[in-house]
Amino acid sequence: MFLHTRLKVRDIERAIAFYSRYFNMTCRARKTSPRGSQLAFMSISGSPTELELAYLPWDPDFQLPEDIFHLAFQVHNVPETLEKMRAEGVKITEECTDMGNGRCMAFIEDPDGYEIELLSGQPG
Numbered sequence: 001m002f003l004h005t006r007l008k009v010r011d012i013e014r015a016i017a018f019y020s021r022y023f024n025m026t027c028r029a030r031k032t033s034p035r036g037s038q039l040a041f042m043s044i045s046g047s048p049t050e051l052e053l054a055y056l057p058w059d060p061d062f063q064l065p066e067d068i069f070h071l072a073f074q075v076h077n078v079p080e081t082l083e084k085m086r087a088e089g090v091k092i093t094e095e096c097t098d099m100g101n102g103r104c105m106a107f108i109e110d111p112d113g114y115e116i117e118l119l120s121g122q123p124g
Contacts, residue, residue, distance in 0.1 A: 002048040004041070005071070008062055009112050012038050012055040018111050019051060022085065023073050070107070072116035078104040078120040 009015040019025040025033060025042040028050065032038055038055040051071075055064075075081045079095045086092055088094030093115065094107035110116055 001047055004052045006052040006054050007112070008059070008105070009053050009055055010060055010062075011111070012040055012053055014065060014111050015053045016040050019053070022081075025051065042081070053065070064113050070117050072117040072119060074119050076120060078106050078118050081118055081120075082106055082108075 007015070016027050019042050020027070023044065025044055028043045029041045030039065036057055038057070040053040042051040042053060043049075077106050082092055082096060091109040092106065093109055096104045096106045099105055099121070101121065103119065106118045108116050108118065
């Protein structure tokens with residue numbers, strides 16, 4: 001069973017707020033690791049998979065390698081979600097693309113520059 005993915009973040013409070021606001025994630029737990037990392041475990045109701053946000057005080061200004069991976073979230077309506085995000089200053093990197101069968105796909109960036117794919121419609 002796939003348990004979680006860790007993302008290194010520059011500001012843990014900002015990251016928690018972003019994933020809570022736009023993807024209805026809740027912070028299940030917070031802790032400080034033995035080596036001093038600040039950790040927040042984010043979850044979505046009904047899903048066993050978590051997103052672990054990690055602030056590493058010794059590397060606050062890390063660089064992201066380009067196009068290594070992305071996260072994907074299903075949302076109810078991609079165009080409506082994009083309009084809400086755009087109005088609130090979220091960076092939209094690819095507008096909605098019609099994939100047929102009522103599906104739509106778009107891409108945004110989170111506050112740390114991680115690419116996020118937004119999908120609507122039924123998978124498959």
